Amino acid sequence: MGIEVLAIHLPSPATQWERLSSSYQASTRDITEMGCAEVGSFTCSTSLQARFSLRPACTVRMLNDCSAIHMESWKISSKFKSLFTNFNPRLICPSSKTHKQMIKRYSSASEALITSEVKETPNNLLVGNEKVGVLLLNLGGPETLEDVQPFLFNLFADPDIIRLPKLFRFLQKPLAQFVSVLRTPKSKEGYASIGGGSPLRQITEAQAEQLRKSLHNKNVPAEVYVGMRYWHPFTEEAIEQIKIDGITKLVVLPLYPQFSISTSGSSLRLLESIFREDEYLVNMQHTVIPSWYQREGYIKAMANLIEQELKKFENPRKVMIFFSAHGVPLAYVEEAGDPYKAEMEECVDLIMEELEKRQIINAYTLAYQSRVGPVEWLRPYTDETIVELGQKGVKSLLAVPISFVSEHIETLEEIDVEYKELALSSGIKNWGRVPALGCEPTFIADIADAVIESLPYVGAMAVSNLEARQQSLVPLGSVEELLAAYDSKREELPPPVRVWKWGWTRSAETWNGRAAMIAVLVLLCLEVTTGEGFLHQWLILPLFH
Ligand SMILES: C=CC1=C(C)c2cc3[nH]c(cc4nc(cc5[nH]c(cc1n2)c(C)c5CCC(=O)O)C(CCC(=O)O)=C4C)c(C)c3C=C
């Protein structure tokens, strides 16, 4: 099936993901044709699962199998013309010879460029005439207990976190206020137990510094910035600094290995809105690395950490490797086309393949943690799985936090305290936990390589002309596609829970939560329409007018 057919005939958000993917793939091929590289991937399948289960090893072969006619039909489609110059580094085959050759070529190309043209002045590092910046995106966390409620407000006010139907969008902020106030005591307790605040800022800034050094050592003198979504340093602050520093080429790297609408998607949406409104940024060349879970260096770094932790058990072979990923509401994946689950599963497979190469063939499983609120989240849930494993007689468990690259509340409190206690009370005798990557050198070197590999594509699209400006600017015009993939279903509420049991069960919790949400929405509607109610009495609502 040709790409154009995919673009026209596929109706669901899931298939829009394929279209997005196809656009990336088309662009990669286009770049190939331009003589920059010989990599790319292409899928002839209409199944989302098939696309996401593509093994990187087969992508180059698949590209070669595809007919050039398909590419021609894309080239004449003006709507997608701008996408030809997009490039998605995640489609690089990490284990293939071609990929290695390409990395070598890119590195040497940029080295050649840089060693011959780098001009160092005390405050100024130039690559040719360009000033290169890397923007690391992360979630952010409260630094003190006083920060917890406003941090939670920012988080819940994000329409990518609480997805309200269009009709109720005006209630986003009052609802965020309400939910954040409700959640604050529980969250505060958690942050108090890990020292009174999140370590996320410190760790992310340390990663930024290590990345800067690593890039410098690889002859790419770039400045590295940290932009958080919900707390300081906010993305807006990072962008201000980028402008002050006069950066002319920017690589945007979300610090989430796997893409989710709720994390990288939300940050890119924000970035896109900032870019659209700013003359300087509209003219700044940039590219985005949307996800990088399949990169060889990252997979190896994760395998190294797992191997090291396994050695601490008395009988390493008998240890079950327990991957625990941050969950997302099920509707994100099933209705909005979030690739998060597929990328997570592929990531786990790649790590296990790497371990197998090292003769480590332990049993393993993947579950999802940290669910919040009254909707169904991705299953299996981490807590339920731990209990089941205990019941099945598993005696040794090694928890691997898989969606995070830094320690934070969900590793330090939820895994290390809550899940450990649960495991021990469920019959598991030996518990271990793999640390988050932090500044692990293989990992830092790998993200530095990812940045270098993306450099030839920074500004591959002419973003300064009006046509380009009307299109999405992140990444090089394709985030709009990406956002459209789930916006189309945004108004739909998550599906109902089908299983009903009497008693204080999760389904009861779910329904209670929903009833509470509906009650809150009704109260808020009444309050907004009548101008009277408890929020006005507490002087909360007028704040949002
Ligand atoms: C891949 C990582 C993450 C996904 C996916 C994600 C989705 C998601 N999170 C919430 C709600 C909360 N997240 C909170 C903190 C938090 N979440 C992540 C990562 C992902 N979230 C991080 C790195 C952090 C910061 C932790 C820190 O150290 O500060 C919180 C606050 C903490 C708490 O009260 O538990 C909430 C709430 C939702 C609803 C969601 C998907 C829709």
Ligand SMILES: [Fe+2]
């Ligand atoms: Fe979260």
